[in-house]
Amino acid sequence: LAKTTQPISMDxxxxxxxxxxxxxxxxxxxxxxxxxxxxxxxGPRFIIQGYKxxxxxxxxxxxxxxxRKSSTLSLPRVSLSDTAxxxxxxxxxxxxxxxxxxxxxxxxxxxxxx
Amino acid sequence: EAGVAQSPRYxxxxxxxxxxxxxxxxxxxxxxxxxxxxxxxxPKLLIQFQNxxxxxxxxLPKDRxxxxxxxxVDSTLKIQPAKLEDSAxxxxxxxxxxxxVEQYFGPGTRLTVT
Numbered sequence: 001l002a003k004t005t006q007p008i009s010m011d012x013x014x015x016x017x018x019x020x021x022x023x024x025x026x027x028x029x030x031x032x033x034x035x036x037x038x039x040x041x042x043g044p045r046f047i048i049q050g051y052k053x054x055x056x057x058x059x060x061x062x063x064x065x066x067x068r069k070s071s072t073l074s075l076p077r078v079s080l081s082d083t084a085x086x087x088x089x090x091x092x093x094x095x096x097x098x099x100x101x102x103x104x105x106x107x108x109x110x111x112x113x114x
Numbered sequence: 115e116a117g118v119a120q121s122p123r124y125x126x127x128x129x130x131x132x133x134x135x136x137x138x139x140x141x142x143x144x145x146x147x148x149x150x151x152x153x154x155x156x157p158k159l160l161i162q163f164q165n166x167x168x169x170x171x172x173x174l175p176k177d178r179x180x181x182x183x184x185x186x187v188d189s190t191l192k193i194q195p196a197k198l199e200d201s202a203x204x205x206x207x208x209x210x211x212x213x214x215v216e217q218y219f220g221p222g223t224r225l226t227v228t
Contacts, residue, residue, distance in 0.1 A: 034216070043118075043205045043219025044157065087156055102217070104149075104156030 004088045009109045018075040020108050022088030025069050033064060033071045036087045038107070044087060048073070075110075083112045116140065118220035120206050126226045132194035135223045139188070139208030145169075146183055147217060148191050149205040157205055163189065196227045 005023040012018045024033065032051050036044040048055055050062040050071070061074040075082060085107040119138040127133050139146050144165050149157035160179065162170040165186040174181070178197070183189040193200055203224050207217040 041221070043207065043222055044217075045219065046216035049216065102159065104158070106154075107156050 003103075004090055004105050006086075006088050006105065006108045008106060009111065011111050011113060012078055013113050014079055015077050018078050018082075018110060018112075020073045020075075020086055020088075020110070021070060022073070023070050024088070024090045027068050027090050030092055031090045032092060033062065033068075034089045034091075034102070035060070035062065035073045036089065036104075038085045038087065044104075047086075078110075078112045080112050080114060083110060085109050118206055118208055118218055120204075120220040120223055122223055123221065124224050124226075126228065127196055129198055129227050130195040132192065133196055133225060134190055134192045135204050135206075135225075137189045137191070137206030137220060139206070140218055143208035143210055143218070144186070145209045146189050147207040147209075148181055148189070149207065149219075151203045151205055151222070153202070160191070193225075196225075198227050201225060201227045 003026060006020060010018065010020060032049055034049040035047040037047050038044040048057055048060050048062045050064055052064050052068060055062045063072045063074065071088065073086060087104050087107040089102050089104060091102050118140055121136050125133055146163045148160045150160050151157040158173060160174045161168060161181045163183040166183050178195060179193055181189060181191045191204060203222040205219055205222045207219040209217045
């Protein structure tokens with residue numbers, strides 16, 4: 001199972017773009033990269049998922065280089081409400097018995113300041 | 115669409131007592147997961163069900179933890195007897211079950227063992 005490494009914490013200010021990088025050197029060919037967000041006293045919430053190049057949705061962008069050994073979650077113009085823990089995960093959780101499970105690391109605690 | 119429901123939200127018990135948590139997944143979701151999240155750490159998968167069958171329970175402490183998902187819908191996680199180190203938030207999640215799908219998490223049950 002691929003292990004991920006990400007910064008423990010980051011600080012930013014409102015209106016700035018935030019980039020959180022995750023390292024996953026042992027990613028397997030069939031693995032996807034998924035990011036979750038967790039607010040205090042809530043369960044994690046799916047943000048974005050990708051396999052290669054770039055994926056964008058209404059919340060964030062995910063940049064994945066060709067070697068797929070790292071990925072970067074980009075949050076445009078953050079606000080105070082984006083203060084949360086962000087988890088990078090690698091795997092294929094599809095419910096079948098032969099696939100890897102999601103492994104959450106410690107995550108990156110993002111603190112957005114006014 | 116209703117989200118994943120969990121109860122109770124909070125529970126305080128003494129060590130060696132037993133406790134049970136209940137989860138009702140999103141309607142139609144075939145896969146159900148139980149996670150344990152200790153303060154300051156990411157969620158750790160305890161058990162994964164596909165319908166009413168167990169897909170992965172490799173990290174479930176089977177000497178004291180048990181889980182069931184009768185009829186492939188709601189699920190119960192039990193701890194008997196509880197230890198101090200079981201103090202954590204217990205999260206339930208569900209997903210449609212096939213393919214590369216996101217997991218939807220409930221609010222969790224915060225367990226304190228004294």
